Amino acid sequence: MENGRAQFSTKLGVVAVTVGSAVGLGNIWRFPFEAGIHGGGAFLLLNLFFVFVIGVPVICAEFIIGRHTGSNVRTAFRKVAPGKAWGVVGFIGLLASILIISFYSVVAGWTMEYIYQSFTGFSGVHSVEGLHDRFDAFAASNWRPAMWTVLFLLCNYVILVRGVEKGIEKMSNILMPLLFLILIIFAVHSLTLPAASEGLEFLFNPDFSKITPRVVLGAMGQAFFSLSLGLGCLITYSSYFTRKTGLMKTAFLTAGLDTLVAVLAGVIIFPAVFSFGQEPAAGPKLVFEVLPSVFANLPGSMFWSAAFFVLLFLASLTSTISMSEIQIAYFMEERNMRRSGATNLSVLIAMVLGVGCALSFGCLGNLKIGGMTLFNLFDYVSSNILLPVGGFLLSLFVGWSLKRSIIVKELLNGSDSRWQRRLVGGIVFCLRFIAPVCILAVFVYGLL
Numbered sequence: 001m002e003n004g005r006a007q008f009s010t011k012l013g014v015v016a017v018t019v020g021s022a023v024g025l026g027n028i029w030r031f032p033f034e035a036g037i038h039g040g041g042a043f044l045l046l047n048l049f050f051v052f053v054i055g056v057p058v059i060c061a062e063f064i065i066g067r068h069t070g071s072n073v074r075t076a077f078r079k080v081a082p083g084k085a086w087g088v089v090g091f092i093g094l095l096a097s098i099l100i101i102s103f104y105s106v107v108a109g110w111t112m113e114y115i116y117q118s119f120t121g122f123s124g125v126h127s128v129e130g131l132h133d134r135f136d137a138f139a140a141s142n143w144r145p146a147m148w149t150v151l152f153l154l155c156n157y158v159i160l161v162r163g164v165e166k167g168i169e170k171m172s173n174i175l176m177p178l179l180f181l182i183l184i185i186f187a188v189h190s191l192t193l194p195a196a197s198e199g200l201e202f203l204f205n206p207d208f209s210k211i212t213p214r215v216v217l218g219a220m221g222q223a224f225f226s227l228s229l230g231l232g233c234l235i236t237y238s239s240y241f242t243r244k245t246g247l248m249k250t251a252f253l254t255a256g257l258d259t260l261v262a263v264l265a266g267v268i269i270f271p272a273v274f275s276f277g278q279e280p281a282a283g284p285k286l287v288f289e290v291l292p293s294v295f296a297n298l299p300g301s302m303f304w305s306a307a308f309f310v311l312l313f314l315a316s317l318t319s320t321i322s323m324s325e326i327q328i329a330y331f332m333e334e335r336n337m338r339r340s341g342a343t344n345l346s347v348l349i350a351m352v353l354g355v356g357c358a359l360s361f362g363c364l365g366n367l368k369i370g371g372m373t374l375f376n377l378f379d380y381v382s383s384n385i386l387l388p389v390g391g392f393l394l395s396l397f398v399g400w401s402l403k404r405s406i407i408v409k410e411l412l413n414g415s416d417s418r419w420q421r422r423l424v425g426g427i428v429f430c431l432r433f434i435a436p437v438c439i440l441a442v443f444v445y446g447l448l
C-alpha cells in the first residue's frame, strides 16, 4: 500500500488485470458478430488500424493520468486540470460504464445458461436448426435471461466487496492463461472443419467494396470497446499500478494480446459458420448459435462446451468488475461512500438496467428508441459514441494540455534509451494529431 490506496502486488498481476479487463465478451462474442455483419476482412483490417494507431496511444494517455494522480476518473481530472472542463471525461466514463455493464451482463448471463445447458447435454439437441430455435426461445423467454443477468451481477458483487487486490488480481492471474489455451485448442479444431478455408477467407481477405461509414464507425467502436478504452477504466486500474510498471510495454502487450484473442475467436467461429451453412451476419446471437455445433463435433463435447462457457463467464467477470470499479472508486472518493455502499449502488443500477436489456429480446422487444431495442441502443451509444468521444478528449488533453514533463516521466520511467524516447515522441504525436483527427473524421464520415 502506498498513500493508503490498494495496489496490485506483482508484475504479472498488473498485466493480467489490465488484460483481464480488456479480454472478455468484446473479443469472443462482439468481435465475431460485428465482423460478421460488417464484411469480415475489411472490418478486421480497419479494426487493427484503430487498435494500434489510436488505441495504444490512448491507452498510454489513460495510464499516464491514472498513475500520475493515483485517483478515480473524476478526482484525477480535478488534480491534473483543476477548474477546467476536462472533468467531463469522468462523467462520460461513468455513463458509459453504466450502459455497458447493463447489456454486457445480459450476454454474460447467456454464458451461464450455456454452462447449465452444457451439463444437461443441450437436452439432446445437436442439429444447427435445433440449436438456433433453442437459443431464440431462450432469449425471448423473459424470466430466464433476466434471472441469469441478476445472478451474474451477484457474482460480480461478491468479488467487488472483497476489494481490488484479493479478488481481482488473483482471479485474473489464473484465468487469462487458461482461456488462451482453450481458445488455441478450439481454433486448431476449427481449422479441420470442411469449409475452414472459406471461413478464413472471409476473415482475412479484405473486400474493400464492403467499407461504408457504418463499417468504419463499427471498427472504431469495437477497438475502443475491446480495449476497455475511453471511459477511464484504465485510469482507474493504472491508479493502482506501482512505480515499477512499464506503461508503454503494458499498453502494447494489452493491445496485442487483446487483438490476438479476438482473431482467435474469429478463427474458431467463421470456419464453423461456413461449414454448418450458417449466416455470418446473424448479429448478437451468432456465437451462441454457432459454438454449440462446433462442440457437438468434438469428442467429449459436454466437457469442452462446459469448459469454454465457464471460462467465458469468468472472462466476462474480470471485465464487468473493471467497469464497476470505475463507479465504485468514484462513489468512494468523490461521494465519500464506503466500499460496501458504493458496491451496492453500482450493482443495483446495473441490475435494473440489465433486466431491461435482457427483456429487450422478449416482452420489451417492441420498445424501440431510434429504431433500436434497449440492448442495441446501450451498445451503440456507448461503443460508437461515448467511448470514442472520451478517447478524443483524452488524447487532446494529454497531447495538448498536460505538462510534457509528466508524460515523459510516466512513460519513460527513468529510462534513457533512445528508442524509448522516440517512441514517446511518436505516442505524443499520435495523441496530438492522428487520434483526434481520425476520430473526428470517422464521426463526420459517419454522419454523411
Ligand code: PHE
Pocket: 021, 022, 023, 024, 025, 026, 027, 100, 225, 226, 227, 228, 229, 231, 233, 319, 320, 322, 323
Ligand atoms: N473490453 C471488455 C471486453 O472486451 C469490455 C469492457 C468495456 C470492459 C469497457 C471495461 C470497460 O469484453
